[in-house]
Amino acid sequence: MRFLIVTTAIGLPLLLCFATPSRSDVRPGVLLVPPVTVGVASCAAGSCHHGNGNLGSKGSEYSTWIAIDPHAKAYRALFNADSRRIQKNLGGGNAHENPTCLACHGMGQDLPASIQADGVGCEQCHGPAEKWKSSHYLPGFDRSTTGFVDLRELGSRADSCMKCHVGDETREVNHDLIAAGHPRLKFEFAAYYANYPRHWTYRENEERSLLPDQEARLWVVGQAASARAALDLLATRAERSEKNWPEFAEYDCASCHHDLLDESSRRDRASRMVAKGRKPGELPWADWYHVVPRLTGSQALRIRYAAIENEMARRVPRAKDVAREARAAATLLRADLSAAVTAKYAAEQVNRLTTTLARRDDVAADGWDSAAQLYLGLAALSATRDVPVDRKADLKAMRDVLYGSYKPGARSLYDLPTKYDPKKLIPLLKKFE
Amino acid sequence: MSFIMRWKWAGPAVVVWLLLGWLGSPHVRAQKDKELAGDVYPTPVEPTTASKLYYGVAACQGGSCHDGKPPVSWVDGKQVNVRCDELIRWKKYDKHDNAFLSLQSPRGKRMGQLLGYDPDPKTWKTCLTCHAVWIGDDKLEKASKEVNFKVEEGVNCVACHGHYEEWVPSHSILVTARKFRPLSRSEKWSKYGMIDLKDPLKRAELCASCHVGNMAQEKFVTHEMYAAGHPPLPSFELATFSNEMPRHWQLLREKSPALQKEIGLSPGELEETKLLLIGAAVALRDNMRLLQADAVSNHVKNGDGLDIAHFDCYACHHDLKADSWRLKRGYDKNRKPGRVGLRPWSVELVKLAIAADEKTASTRSAEYEKLVADLNKVFDSRPYGNPTEVAAAAKKLDKFAHELALSLSSPKRIFKVDDTTRLLKAIPTIYEPATKLYDYDSARQISWAHEILKKELVRIRIPGEVQEDNSNLVAVDVELKGINDLLRLRLPRKSTGESLSSEYQTTLERISKWDPFRARSVFASFK
Numbered sequence: 001m002r003f004l005i006v007t008t009a010i011g012l013p014l015l016l017c018f019a020t021p022s023r024s025d026v027r028p029g030v031l032l033v034p035p036v037t038v039g040v041a042s043c044a045a046g047s048c049h050h051g052n053g054n055l056g057s058k059g060s061e062y063s064t065w066i067a068i069d070p071h072a073k074a075y076r077a078l079f080n081a082d083s084r085r086i087q088k089n090l091g092g093g094n095a096h097e098n099p100t101c102l103a104c105h106g107m108g109q110d111l112p113a114s115i116q117a118d119g120v121g122c123e124q125c126h127g128p129a130e131k132w133k134s135s136h137y138l139p140g141f142d143r144s145t146t147g148f149v150d151l152r153e154l155g156s157r158a159d160s161c162m163k164c165h166v167g168d169e170t171r172e173v174n175h176d177l178i179a180a181g182h183p184r185l186k187f188e189f190a191a192y193y194a195n196y197p198r199h200w201t202y203r204e205n206e207e208r209s210l211l212p213d214q215e216a217r218l219w220v221v222g223q224a225a226s227a228r229a230a231l232d233l234l235a236t237r238a239e240r241s242e243k244n245w246p247e248f249a250e251y252d253c254a255s256c257h258h259d260l261l262d263e264s265s266r267r268d269r270a271s272r273m274v275a276k277g278r279k280p281g282e283l284p285w286a287d288w289y290h291v292v293p294r295l296t297g298s299q300a301l302r303i304r305y306a307a308i309e310n311e312m313a314r315r316v317p318r319a320k321d322v323a324r325e326a327r328a329a330a331t332l333l334r335a336d337l338s339a340a341v342t343a344k345y346a347a348e349q350v351n352r353l354t355t356t357l358a359r360r361d362d363v364a365a366d367g368w369d370s371a372a373q374l375y376l377g378l379a380a381l382s383a384t385r386d387v388p389v390d391r392k393a394d395l396k397a398m399r400d401v402l403y404g405s406y407k408p409g410a411r412s413l414y415d416l417p418t419k420y421d422p423k424k425l426i427p428l429l430k431k432f433e
Numbered sequence: 434m435s436f437i438m439r440w441k442w443a444g445p446a447v448v449v450w451l452l453l454g455w456l457g458s459p460h461v462r463a464q465k466d467k468e469l470a471g472d473v474y475p476t477p478v479e480p481t482t483a484s485k486l487y488y489g490v491a492a493c494q495g496g497s498c499h500d501g502k503p504p505v506s507w508v509d510g511k512q513v514n515v516r517c518d519e520l521i522r523w524k525k526y527d528k529h530d531n532a533f534l535s536l537q538s539p540r541g542k543r544m545g546q547l548l549g550y551d552p553d554p555k556t557w558k559t560c561l562t563c564h565a566v567w568i569g570d571d572k573l574e575k576a577s578k579e580v581n582f583k584v585e586e587g588v589n590c591v592a593c594h595g596h597y598e599e600w601v602p603s604h605s606i607l608v609t610a611r612k613f614r615p616l617s618r619s620e621k622w623s624k625y626g627m628i629d630l631k632d633p634l635k636r637a638e639l640c641a642s643c644h645v646g647n648m649a650q651e652k653f654v655t656h657e658m659y660a661a662g663h664p665p666l667p668s669f670e671l672a673t674f675s676n677e678m679p680r681h682w683q684l685l686r687e688k689s690p691a692l693q694k695e696i697g698l699s700p701g702e703l704e705e706t707k708l709l710l711i712g713a714a715v716a717l718r719d720n721m722r723l724l725q726a727d728a729v730s731n732h733v734k735n736g737d738g739l740d741i742a743h744f745d746c747y748a749c750h751h752d753l754k755a756d757s758w759r760l761k762r763g764y765d766k767n768r769k770p771g772r773v774g775l776r777p778w779s780v781e782l783v784k785l786a787i788a789a790d791e792k793t794a795s796t797r798s799a800e801y802e803k804l805v806a807d808l809n810k811v812f813d814s815r816p817y818g819n820p821t822e823v824a825a826a827a828k829k830l831d832k833f834a835h836e837l838a839l840s841l842s843s844p845k846r847i848f849k850v851d852d853t854t855r856l857l858k859a860i861p862t863i864y865e866p867a868t869k870l871y872d873y874d875s876a877r878q879i880s881w882a883h884e885i886l887k888k889e890l891v892r893i894r895i896p897g898e899v900q901e902d903n904s905n906l907v908a909v910d911v912e913l914k915g916i917n918d919l920l921r922l923r924l925p926r927k928s929t930g931e932s933l934s935s936e937y938q939t940t941l942e943r944i945s946k947w948d949p950f951r952a953r954s955v956f957a958s959f960k
Contacts, residue, residue: 089763089770175816179771181760243815246738248771256749259945260665263938270547270660280547281660281741315738316817414755 035147036130037107039114040065040121043129048137049122056198062122064199071120074105082181089180103171104164125151125160154221154341158189162229165192166289169236175248183413184253186288188373189222190215190380212384213345216353219380220340223292228333230289234308235326238319245319250312251283254367254416272365278313285312287370291363292377293333295356301336304329345384354381358432361422368420372402378432394431401425470726473831474649483626486598487568489581493590494520498605508611514692519681526926527678528933532564532587540662540934547661555584562652563643566592593639597626618697631685631696633708634842637671637715644669645719645779648726656741664937665746665944667924668778668874670881671712672705677924686893699847705889706848706856709882710789711841713782718834720779721827728824738817744773747872747944758948762870767806772813778874780805782882784863785856786837789848797837804830850893857886866956870949876956877920883959884913884922915955919943 044050044062051059055068066072077083078095087095095101096116099109106116107124115121123129127149135141136148143150151157164171165187173185194215211217237247248256260266270280278284285308294305307325311317357377364371375398382391401424405417493499499519507513523530535541536554544550550557561567565584568574574582582589591601603613603625613621618629630636644666646653654666684705685698698704727733727740751759764770787797808830811822840846861867864879871879891905916922921943925936 085760085763174771176769176771180764246816248816253753257753258750259752260746260750260941261938261945263662263941266660267543267547267662270662274547274549279657279660281655281657314736315741316736318736411755414753416753418752 035128037111037115037123037128038130038133039107039123040118042133043122056201058201061199064197065122068197069199071124072118074119075117076119078102078105086177086181090177100177109170120164124164125149154217155225155337158221158225158337159229161187161189161192162225166226166229167233168229169233172233172237173249174237174244176244178249184249186369187226188376189226190219191376193218193222194380194383213350215380215383216345216350217340217343219377220296220343220345220353221337223296223377224333224337224340227289227293228330228337231308231326231330231333235323235330238317238323238326242319246312246315246317250286252286252367252369254369254418255284257416258418282313282315285309287366288373291366291370291373292357293336295360295363296353297336298332301329301332304332350381350384354378354432357381358429361426361429364425364429365422368402368405368417371420371422371425374429375399375402378429382432394428398425398428401428466730466732470648470730472729473722473725473828474647480595480597480623480626482624483595483597483599485573485596485626486580486601487566487573487577487582487596488591488601489577489583490520490586490589491581492601508607508614511614511695512689512692514614514688514696516681516683522679522681527681528925528927529588529592529678530586531927533561533585534587535933536560536564544658544662548657559651559653559658562650564588566596567651588643593628593630595622595626595628600625600627632842633671633704633711634715634838636675636708637712637838638719640671640674640712641669641715641719644674645716646723647719648723648730653723653727653740654742659742659746664940667940668878669712669716670709670782670878670885671716672709672885673881673922674924675708677926679926697844701849701893703848703850703853703889703893705885706853707841707846709782709885710786710848711838713786713878713882714834714838714841717779717783718831718838720776721831721834724775724827725824725831728820728827733820739820739823741817743775744812744817745776745872747947748773751945758950761950768809769813772816774809774812776874777872778878781864781871781875781878783834783837785859785882786841788856788859788863789841789852791855801833804833850890853886853890853893857883857890860886861959864956864959866959867953869953871952872949873920873944873947876949876952877922879956880913880916880920880922884909884916887913912958915958919952919955 040062044066046052049059049062051057052063053060055064057064075096078101083095083101087093087098087101090098096106096113102111102116103109105119107118107121128147129136130147132141132145132148135145149156149160151160162168165185167173167185173182178184234247234250237250238245255269258266273280273282273284290305294302297305304325308322308329311322311325357374360374364374375395378398379395382395402417402420403412405420406412406415407419498504498513498515498517501518501521503513503517533554536545536557541554541560545552545554545557554560557564558567558569561584565587566582566589568577568582591597594600600613600621603609604621604627613625616624618631621627622629628635628639630639641647642650643652654663659665685693685696686702686704688696688698724739724743727743733739751757768774783801784798787801788794790797804826808823808826811826812818814822860879860883864871866879888906888909891909910917913922921940925933928936
């Protein structure tokens with residue numbers, strides 16, 4: 001007995017010592033000085049990228065960007081009424097001087113106002129040009145030069161969008177910012193790509209006539225890239241101070257933000273949650289970035305997703321567990337992304353993906369976000385093959401249901417599609433089976 | 434250290450882990466949660482000589498005094514001191530009578546399914562603590578059934594008047610009533626177990642236990658229950674809720690002068706004013722106790738956040754619209770966008786209760802504003818608030834509200850016309866309804882207070898009044914029509930089961946359409 005007491009007396013503190021995490025995981029400091037951003041002016045020489053030729057033509061990259069690219073207006077947006085209101089709600093001051101805003105609406109942090117005023121200029125995607133501006137046009141230019149980002153590779157092109165459009169450890173639109181008045185982010189690479197006023201010409205290796213499966217590739221790559229970015233952001237959020245945890249922007253906006261008028265749809269939601277083994281009143285982890293990877297991803301990825309989903313359903317999810325699972329899932333998606341870039345998308349595979357989406361009326365019933373992702377996938381996949389006329393009509397019908405879910409006169413950046421009715425969308429979805 | 438030595442640690446380690454595992458088991462957890470809740474809720478005082486027994490409604494029915502048949506004569510020629518139609522009003526109008534039936538309604542059944550409950554609502558303890566009487570003791574339940582206790586009777590007579598054996602026959606049988614009637618209100622409780630509901634503090638505590646919540650009595654509408662279909666619990670104003678049941682008792686001012694003297698009403702005393710103010714203090718106090726009990730519970734300590742039911746429902750539950758009044762309103766300079774605060778209504782009427790005592794009003798008011806600001810701060814400090822700091826801040830407000838309630842409920846504290854007039858006039862100054870923006874529930878609290886004070890002044894000015902003079906009240910109702918249309922100050926009366934749903938639906942519509950900017954013009958009519 002005495003032995004037991006003595007050993008417990010010594011053992012317990014010792015056990016607690018072992019249970020305490022070691023503090024030896026200090027990372028080596030970053031010694032390199034990051035390359036300097038020089039601003040769009042140095043790219044805008046007439047003989048280089050400001051040829052003033054046809055929009056999108058070679059030599060007129062800057063001309064195209066400054067003329068029609070919304071990124072060129074990103075900084076100016078910080079002066080509009082919405083931005084002024086956001087900044088007021090954040091405690092006053094000027095949005096165009098707020099580093100949080102400039103991280104994405106300007107050229108990054110800690111730069112002079114003259115450069116910030118460019119908006120999202122060349123170097124936000126192509127990399128800070130200090131070390132490569134005077135060499136990148138020379139024959140034999142080393143694409144690994146410090147700062148240069150090689151956007152020819154589709155994966156890194158997608159990742160360059162994700163930094164701001166999904167977020168990363170230095171840039172994010174969190175719930176505090178949304179509550180102050182910023183629209184939520186809802187990025188889908190293939191759709192944005194299709195609508196983007198491109199300032200580059202297709203190179204031979206991605207010419208659409210040569211690569212008829214490019215639309216499917218863009219969609220698959222984009223889904224993996226945005227889900228990867230969203231998972232890394234989730235992990236970053238979980239690893240940070242608990243002052244911002246749990247991060248409400250991780251949840252489906254509509255799961256909380258609805259008035260209480262429509263009782264039957266709320267009860268249906270509760271029933272769906274119970275059917276999935278959840279409890280009524282839990283906050284479901286958001287679907288936007290993850291609904292497709294969860295449908296099309298590997299078994300290993302789905303297991304990680306299930307673990308994250310379970311943990312996120314707790315009122316205060318255990319941050320360590322979430323971070324670990326999210327990083328692991330992000331690693332799996334990184335591999336998926338590399339594979340997706342080089343893969344060929346034969347008609348058979350495109351058909352299989354189409355059917356996978358079309359069969360999921362349960363996903364369409366989950367809400368507008370999930371349904372919209374199904375639509376975007378079907379639209380990209382349908383554009384891959386020779387499109388039969390009726391597909392276009394079906395896609396338009398789906399689009400009408402989705403847009404029609406907003407109340408008349410709504411600003412879709414801010415308003416939620418409260419009138420979404422899955423019963424209208426599901427029959428259209430079925431047509432793609 | 435040798436290999437053998439290392440294994441010596443295994444024994445104690447196993448013991449420690451087993452111990453930790455046992456401490457974490459659900460049974461121990463629930464027990465510890467209850468103990469922690471006990472820290473927040475003082476141990477209730479039990480009657481010294483009465484023993485527990487739950488009579489059914491039948492005990493008060495049929496040929497007795499509460500069923501519309503006043504006895505011809507009563508003890509020693511004294512007047513019967515009740516209105517004698519209590520049960521008739523109860524059966525006809527009072528929703529408490531339907532409390533259990535609502536569990537069997539389609540909504541109730543659906544809730545049960547979604548919450549994973551057993552099909553028989555008689556087993557739903559978390560519901561029955563408020564929707565009926567939960568005895569929770571087999572022997573006592575068996576004995577109670579012999580005196581006609583039926584869980585189907587919902588919130589029955591003894592749920593409020595006292596679930597004790599002695600007072601029921603003692604007050605109703607002529608022979609024993611002779612001895613019972615002359616007793617003081619406190620003796621009727623301590624010796625016989627009849628709860629003194631004429632004491633505003635006792636009544637406030639009793640009503641608030643369900644209408645606000647009481648963790649020690651396991652009365653708490655969780656967010657999970659709301660999500661499964663429980664209608665939003667409205668804000669709680671004691672004087673109004675008492676009237677709206679509708680009252681099955683007389684206010685003391687409605688009784689004869691002899692009874693007023695016997696039961697204890699000073700000449701010129703305004704009892705509803707007192708009830709309103711004490712109710713306000715108790716609603717906040719018990720809300721703070723609910724919050725503390727949850728915050729210190731083990732599951733929250735182990736990392737779960739506070740139950741979402743504590744938070745401002747409509748901070749999240751509104752449609753997102755670009756032209757929303759919320760965006761127009763912005764945020765108070767001390768609040769943080771994106772964080773969810775406490776359900777706001779319970780802090781409002783306390784300001785009026787503080788103003789009741791002119792001497793202490795300014796110091797108390799400053800202290801109160803600071804305590805509320807401190808609580809808001811720790812709610813905002815992280816999503817779902819910081820439970821430990823919330824518990825500490827709530828404890829201070831609990832103490833503040835408790836002391837306020839005690840000072841107001843002293844029998845010496847008598848409110849007269851001058852007090853009520855002053856408080857009525859103070860409402861525009863305290864609440865600045867023409868400029869400040871209020872949520873639906875808070876606006877309703879303020880409006881109810883305004884109405885209670887205004888009507889009590891109208892009523893008391895009728896000399897020698899026994900019956901209400903309706904013409905004066907009608908005039909007040911006409912004046913308050915705009916506010917009533919906006920906030921529906923009248924509460925629904927008894928109806929059968931699910932048809933109350935239409936009532937919820939119109940309430941939800943009013944909340945959904947609530948626009949505090951537009952409401953200001955209606956409030957400007959407060960004079």
